[in-house]
Structure formats: structure tokens, C-alpha cells
Amino acid sequence: AEQKAALLANWLLTAERTVFFTGAGMSTESNLPDFRSKEGWWRRIDPRTVATPDALNDDYPLFKDFYAARMKSLEAAVPHAGYHVISSWESRGMVQAVATQNVDGLHRKAGSRNVYELHGRLQAVRCSRCDEQASEQDFRRGIPCQICGGKLRPGVVLFGEILPEKDWDDALAAVQQSDLIITIGTSLEVYPANQIPLMSSGRSVYINSEYSGAAADFDLVLEGRAGEILQQVDRLLKSVKK
Numbered sequence: 001a002e003q004k005a006a007l008l009a010n011w012l013l014t015a016e017r018t019v020f021f022t023g024a025g026m027s028t029e030s031n032l033p034d035f036r037s038k039e040g041w042w043r044r045i046d047p048r049t050v051a052t053p054d055a056l057n058d059d060y061p062l063f064k065d066f067y068a069a070r071m072k073s074l075e076a077a078v079p080h081a082g083y084h085v086i087s088s089w090e091s092r093g094m095v096q097a098v099a100t101q102n103v104d105g106l107h108r109k110a111g112s113r114n115v116y117e118l119h120g121r122l123q124a125v126r127c128s129r130c131d132e133q134a135s136e137q138d139f140r141r142g143i144p145c146q147i148c149g150g151k152l153r154p155g156v157v158l159f160g161e162i163l164p165e166k167d168w169d170d171a172l173a174a175v176q177q178s179d180l181i182i183t184i185g186t187s188l189e190v191y192p193a194n195q196i197p198l199m200s201s202g203r204s205v206y207i208n209s210e211y212s213g214a215a216a217d218f219d220l221v222l223e224g225r226a227g228e229i230l231q232q233v234d235r236l237l238k239s240v241k242k
């Protein structure tokens with residue numbers, strides 16, 4: 001594993017344009033559950049009951065409680081050291097952008113600037129009928145839209161919905177121009193976000209705590225925790241830089 005981290009450090013130094021692609025596994029060390037590992041959300045609740053447009057219409061109280069609980073857990077969530085490594089690499093010009101499936105906003109909180117949020121942002125609450133922006137507090141209190149009385153919803157992409165066009169286009173362009181893509185903390189089970197890592201014409205790296213079949217398509221696979229591996233690579237880079 002040490003020599004794999006050293007190889008990744010070398011690839012980071014020699015690459016011209018590096019892009020990160022992250023998933024829920026990037027936030028478990030910030031105490032936010034992922035979806036498909038053993039403590040994941042979808043082990044406790046069927047996503048079709050809360051993460052689809054029908055869920056919003058069929059059982060709004062369940063829908064609202066699910067997302068209100070996730071918003072509450074965000075209050076205590078802080079980006080772990082791995083997030084700060086990625087943002088420090090961006091400010092040193094070693095990383096161009098981060099495309100993320102996460103809706104927790106932790107990349108921006110850690111100082112990353114070029115962040116493409118493919119599945120939206122939990123706290124960007126809006127009316128499900130007239131699209132009017134609304135406050136997270138109103139959503140969590142179950143208050144309807146002030147303009148049209150419609151049901152409020154979080155700004156996340158539900159299963160079957162289309163992804164935000166600008167974020168998708170920007171992420172795709174960044175990955176297509178990259179010569180190194182580092183995919184971290186994602187099972188790569190959800191379409192179309194899972195197509196992004198395949199669009200890079202350069203080297204590809206998969207960092208995950210569990211092996212996933214999709215890893216076979218990557219040039220380098222590191223099994224382990226995102227925060228630990230990112231700090232290990234950062235230490236190696238600092239030793240080389242001296």
C-alpha cells in the first residue's frame with residue numbers, strides 16, 4: 001500500500017490536470033453515513049420511499065423527516081483532514097476541480113473552489129411546484145411554499161431526475177481535459193454520475209474502503225479510508241518537495 005501511495009504521489013506531481021470525483025465515502029469520516037456500505041442509508045431505508053419524486057407526493061411526512069434528519073446531521077459535520085488536503089492541492093495548482101455526488105457541501109466548506117455538485121445541495125431548499133427558493137428552516141418545520149403553498153423539497157437530485165445541466169457539463173469538460181482522475185469514496189452504482197470517471201483520457205485511480213467491481217477499470221486501486229490515504233499521499237508529496 002505504501003508503494004501505491006508513492007506511485008499516486010508521483011502521478012500527482014507529473015500530471016498537468018488532475019480532477020477528483022467523490023462520493024459518500026468521502027464524508028463518512030465526517031460522521032455522515034454513506035448509502036450502500038453496511039451502515040449506509042439504503043441498508044436502513046428503501047431509497048424508493050424517500051429518494052424519488054413519487055416519494056415526495058406519496059408520503060411527504062416520511063420524505064420531509066428523512067431529509068430534515070440529514071440536514072440536522074450536517075450541523076455537526078466538519079470536513080475531515082482529507083478534505084483539506086484536496087483543497088490545499090487545488091490552491092497549489094495540483095488539482096483543477098472536484099466533481100462530487102455528495103450533497104453535504106463539505107468540499108466548499110474545506111475551501112475547494114471548483115466544485116461541481118452533480119446531485120445538487122441538500123440545503124438549497126425550493127418549492128416542488130413553483131421552484132421558488134425557500135429556507136432550510138421552513139422545510140424542517142414543514143412550512144409550505146410562501147408563494148404558492150406547494151410542498152418544499154431539498155435541492156438534491158432524486159432517482160430518475162435529471163442532473164443540474166451546468167454542473168454536469170462543467171464536470172464532463174474538466175474530466176475530458178484531465179490527464180489524471182482520482183475517484184474516491186463511491187460505489188459507482190448510480191447512473192449517470194458513474195459514467196464521469198470513464199470519460200478521462202488520462203490515468204485513473206480508485207480509492208475506496210471496499211473493493212467494487214467497477215474498480216477493475218482503473219489503472220491504480222488503493223483500498224482504505226479516504227482521509228488516511230489522502231494524508232499519507234500529502235506527507236509523501238511534502239517529503240519529495242523538500
Ligand code: NAD
Pocket residue numbers: 036042043045046047048051052119156157158159160161162163189190191192
Ligand atoms: P435506480 O433505480 O437505478 O437506483 C439507483 C441505485 O439505488 C441502484 O443502483 C441501487 O444501488 C440503489 N437502490 C435502488 N433500490 C434500492 C433498495 N431497495 N435498497 C438499496 N439500494 C437501492 O435509480 P436510477 O434512476 O438508475 O438512478 C440514477 C438516476 O437517479 C439518475 O437520474 C440520477 O440523477 C438520480 N440520482 C438520484 C440520487 C438520490 O439521491 N436519490 C442520487 C444520485 C442519482
Ligand code: APR
Pocket residue numbers: 022023024025026028029034035036037040047051101102119184185186187188189190207208209210212224225226227
Ligand atoms: N474511505 C473510503 N471509502 C469509503 C469510506 C471511507 N472512509 N467510507 C465508505 N467508503 C466507501 C464504501 O465502501 C462505498 O463503496 O464509499 C462507497 C460509498 O458508496 P455509496 O454508499 O454507494 O455512495 P455513492 O457512491 O456516493 O452513492 C451515489 O447514490 O443514493 C444516491 O444520492 C446518493 O449520490 C449518491 C449516489
